[in-house]
Amino acid sequence: MLLWIGAALSGYLGYRLLDWWVPALVAAGMVAIQAAMFRGVAGEGSLAYDLLAAILVMNLVMFYATFGIGRTVRRRLDQRRRGKR
Numbered sequence: 001m002l003l004w005i006g007a008a009l010s011g012y013l014g015y016r017l018l019d020w021w022v023p024a025l026v027a028a029g030m031v032a033i034q035a036a037m038f039r040g041v042a043g044e045g046s047l048a049y050d051l052l053a054a055i056l057v058m059n060l061v062m063f064y065a066t067f068g069i070g071r072t073v074r075r076r077l078d079q080r081r082r083g084k085r
Helices: 002-015 022-042 049-084
Strands: none
Touching: 002 022, 002 049, 022 049
């Protein structure tokens, strides 16, 4: 669920034409939430860092993709609006 929330948030922030580092910040925040949830379920000493690293890579790929899609949609809409004037 957090992956889809982060992807939607990254797409919206890309639509708002924010800087390139924003999806990385969203991905880090989502991994921090997932680490806290995982630590609560699995216990204090059994946090699997390799699993969190894989989740971070997956989040980065997904969030940068949706961020780029959001930027592209915004730019195309702006071009279309300028073309009609």
